[in-house]
Amino acid sequence: MITLYGAPASVFVRKPRILLHEKSVPFWVDPINLYQYVNEDFQQASPLNKIPALRDASFTLADSSAICAYIDKKYPTPSFYPQNPEDYARALWFEEYADTVLFQAIAPCYYQTILVPLYYQREPDFMAIDRAITQNLPPVAQYLETQLAGKLFFVKEQFSIADVAVVSIFMNMHFSGYPLDSKRWPNLSTYLNTHFQRESIHCCIEEIERELIRTPPPSAPYQYLHC
Numbered sequence: 457m458i459t460l461y462g463a464p465a466s467v468f469v470r471k472p473r474i475l476l477h478e479k480s481v482p483f484w485v486d487p488i489n490l491y492q493y494v495n496e497d498f499q500q501a502s503p504l505n506k507i508p509a510l511r512d513a514s515f516t517l518a519d520s521s522a523i524c525a526y527i528d529k530k531y532p533t534p535s536f537y538p539q540n541p542e543d544y545a546r547a548l549w550f551e552e553y554a555d556t557v558l559f560q561a562i563a564p565c566y567y568q569t570i571l572v573p574l575y576y577q578r579e580p581d582f583m584a585i586d587r588a589i590t591q592n593l594p595p596v597a598q599y600l601e602t603q604l605a606g607k608l609f610f611v612k613e614q615f616s617i618a619d620v621a622v623v624s625i626f627m628n629m630h631f632s633g634y635p636l637d638s639k640r641w642p643n644l645s646t647y648l649n650t651h652f653q654r655e656s657i658h659c660c661i662e663e664i665e666r667e668l669i670r671t672p673p674p675s676a677p678y679q680y681l682h683c
Contacts, residue, residue: 458483462508468520469508470624477656479531550618561592566628604643
């Protein structure tokens with residue numbers, strides 16, 4: 457069975473979790489906490505000592521994008537990478553945009569609201585949160601708003617790796633308690649509200665919420681429970 461290494465709170469662990477759920481592939485989560493400890497198996501799977509990492513029998517791999525591509529090749533149904541070259545390229549573009557630009561824009565919300573109290577036992581920096589919401593987020597959200605143009609998918613009519621990546625990052629705002637301004641970005645807001653109800657994503661949200669409220673967070677491997 458696949459083992460996915462990664463702390464419950466990690467945003468980049470969500471992408472492979474959602475993909476594995478969509479493909480009905482059972483897997484274990486080894487909740488590596490880089491703030492507290494790492495183990496030898498994880499270090500073998502992740503040369504850069506970053507999460508997520510994956511172990512599938514003797515095969516190991518790191519990086520969320522590489523892991524998702526591997527999962528889709530090994531379990532091709534349903535596919536999350538379009539066949540058309542242009543659509544395939546756009547899906548990879550939105551995945552990269554989400555993993556870099558979108559992540560950086562709203563990371564302070566999640567970091568200050570969730571991770572600082574959980575791992576550092578400190579009060580959040582509300583000025584950093586305000587800058588993220590009022591300065592960092594608007595141009596990024598506006599770009600995604602125009603790219604959707606009323607659609608529910610970023611690439612044609614297919615729920616692809618592009619959507620998995622974008623929705624995974626926007627979960628940060630959900631967990632942080634800072635909802636997107638639906639009047640300012642109605643397309644993006646409808647898109648997120650729709651996909652937050654998708655079974656794989658809804659279950660991921662519920663599972664993460666259960667993990668985040670555990671005291672302490674889980675430290676031993678456990679099997680991911682589908683809804």
